[in-house]
Amino acid sequence: MNGITYGAVTRDILRPLFKPSAAYLGLLGLSLAIMAWGGYCWYVQLVHGLGVAGYQPPVFWGVYITTFVFWIGIGHAGTLISAILFLFRSRWRTGVYRAAEAMTIFAVMTAGLFPAIHVGRAWNAYWLFPYPNQRELWQNFKSPLMWDVFAVSTYFSVSTIFFYIGLIPDLAAVRDKTSGLIKKMYTHMSLGWRGTDRQWRHYMAAYGFFAAFATPLVLSVHSVVSWDFAMSQTMGWHSTLFPPYFVGGAIFSGCAMVITLLLPLSKVFKWDEYINVWHFESLAKMCLLTGGILTYAYAIEHYVAWYSDNPYEWGIFVFRATGEDYAWVFYMMVFCNCIAPLIWWVKSMRRNLAVLFVVSIIINIGMWFERYNIIASSLAHQYDPASWVFYAPTWVEMGILIGSFGWFFTWFLLFIKVMPSVAVAEVKELLRPPLKSDEEAAA
Amino acid sequence: MSTKTLTAIFGHLDCMIDGVHAVKQSGISDFVATSPLPRHDLEEVIYEGRPSPVRWFTMSGAIFGGTLGFSLASFTHLNWPMIIPAGKPLVSIPAFLVITFESTVLWGCLATLIGLIVMCRLPGFGLQAELEDPRLSDDKFGLVVNGLSDAQAEQWKEKLAHLGAQEITVTERDDA
Incomplete structure (x- = not known):
């Protein structure tokens, strides 16, 4: 970023705000239409009940829980990039962390819909939250499902606070470039921020504490989600491997989604100076690392199942790979998550934007199938062969799954037009400050 | 003057x-x-x-949150004691660690936010x-x-x- 001034950073990053192009409006319209389709499918389920989903005993967790875990996983990259890489002083995070944080929040908002959709009677979903009933009976705090409510709601709250705090100086920059009602709106949103020495001093201290809190939180959330499965006695789930396996997978899919979202964004907004192949290559390396962890986890869970000498445990892994119902799901998962990303070991391939984009989408497809593979096959093939069934999603479930992408992309598209998608103040930190001594030396 | x-x-x-x-x-x-x-x-x-004194807000919030989380889980179980076989304790530290941890983080962050607002004197509309x-x-x-x-x-x-x-x-x- 040699030769770029502070003024140019502000101008370049704020340029795309407020002026929607026809292509943008078209994309927003498409997202809204997909969201409306998902909304219609949910309406159908609300009217007719959970019978419209493909559940049959003993399979009562299906596409909705799969999609819940998928979106929670996507939500991992943002806070990882903004908090953990902040503590490691990683320079490449600066260009991408704002959009990744926004992605996190919208992904968790999307995931948050699914417990309500899954329970059927969505109007009773508030029963999940900790409060006593009329007999002063509280929820069971020893249940992993209750831990999950705490983990996801804390993660959402902390990520939102962290995101908003990071935005305040940039919202002040937007305020100072606008006028009229919009200026008034940004004045309130920026809380009257003026960048005084006092404000920056406490801001930087608080930012460090937020990052320190968010770091273990990132690692804990998907660990807790994994305990929804691992704490049960279901074959293929009851494993101490699950927390690192799930966290690795979550970061893998989250980083892939950051590539999917930011690659077109950087091209459309001509942000090559701020988000470029260096950032995407770094994200691809993160995917290689976490994809390697994931592949190892796939291998080791099969090994442990075999070594345990437990025929039920080993049976489920054989069923996943060879059973006619779900084998294609298993191989889809292996191809998308273990084989396809290997191309990024070749430097030229992880610097090729087309390859980056395509593989990142393949990874996201694969990560959805991974959760489906874990959930559907284990429940459809339990201890008693008389209870074995074939669970297949219905059009309503698939409609809601597709609609969730519309919901997510609608929020993201709105975000990029009203808030700076790249952190203005932090990008300036990467530049050499304007110094009189430099000018004198040059003269 | x-x-x-x-x-x-x-x-x-x-x-x-x-x-x-x-x-x-x-x-x-x-x-x-x-x-x-x-x-x-x-x-x-x-x-x-x-x-920055914000750190005192952070620490107070985290301690409060951790105590609140563990107490909530413990007292609600003691309030409706279930007879659990095999001598498993009603107040189980491993089982309550998750609630304690999440509550520590949540209240630590909320207190940090309050500390930031107080110390920065936000909203700063009257500057x-x-x-x-x-x-x-x-x-x-x-x-x-x-x-x-x-x-x-x-x-x-x-x-x-x-x-x-x-x-x-x-x-x-x-x-x-």
Whole structure:
């Protein structure tokens, strides 16, 4: 970023705000239409009940829980990039962390819909939250499902606070470039921020504490989600491997989604100076690392199942790979998550934007199938062969799954037009400050 | 009684830091330095390494949250004691660790947010007009020195111009 001034950073990053192009409006319209389709499918389920989903005993967790875990996983990259890489002083995070944080929040908002959709009677979903009933009976705090409510709601709250705090100086920059009602709106949103020495001093201290809190939180959330499965006695789930396996997978899919979202964004907004192949290559390396962890986890869970000498445990892994119902799901998962990303070991391939984009989408497809593979096959093939069934999603479930992408992309598209998608103040930190001594030396 | 307020706009960081250093060295404490980005060197000159008190908010919130989380889980189980076979305890530390941890993080963050708002005096809508220069969130550094006499204002105007201020304005402020 040699030769770029502070003024140019502000101008370049704020340029795309407020002026929607026809292509943008078209994309927003498409997202809204997909969201409306998902909304219609949910309406159908609300009217007719959970019978419209493909559940049959003993399979009562299906596409909705799969999609819940998928979106929670996507939500991992943002806070990882903004908090953990902040503590490691990683320079490449600066260009991408704002959009990744926004992605996190919208992904968790999307995931948050699914417990309500899954329970059927969505109007009773508030029963999940900790409060006593009329007999002063509280929820069971020893249940992993209750831990999950705490983990996801804390993660959402902390990520939102962290995101908003990071935005305040940039919202002040937007305020100072606008006028009229919009200026008034940004004045309130920026809380009257003026960048005084006092404000920056406490801001930087608080930012460090937020990052320190968010770091273990990132690692804990998907660990807790994994305990929804691992704490049960279901074959293929009851494993101490699950927390690192799930966290690795979550970061893998989250980083892939950051590539999917930011690659077109950087091209459309001509942000090559701020988000470029260096950032995407770094994200691809993160995917290689976490994809390697994931592949190892796939291998080791099969090994442990075999070594345990437990025929039920080993049976489920054989069923996943060879059973006619779900084998294609298993191989889809292996191809998308273990084989396809290997191309990024070749430097030229992880610097090729087309390859980056395509593989990142393949990874996201694969990560959805991974959760489906874990959930559907284990429940459809339990201890008693008389209870074995074939669970297949219905059009309503698939409609809601597709609609969730519309919901997510609608929020993201709105975000990029009203808030700076790249952190203005932090990008300036990467530049050499304007110094009189430099000018004198040059003269 | 009215005093003078001097506002200096700098285009160079080193000039601004020299100006802040000179003002601080002269014993003036009523001044505000602004920057479009966080600068640790500027903070070091003004606060000389003193840590922000926000950390006390953070620690208090985290301790409160951890205690609240563990107590909530423990007392609600004790309130409706279930007879659990095999001598498993009602108050189970491993089982309650997750709730305790999440509550620690949540309340620690909320308290940090409160600490930030209190210490930064946000929302800062009532800050003095001299700080409302749109260039200060873009590419300029500002130094506002309050409570100067006429003679001091003239003296500092000259001194800060010499140190590299690109624009200096003096305004009158009615302290009454």
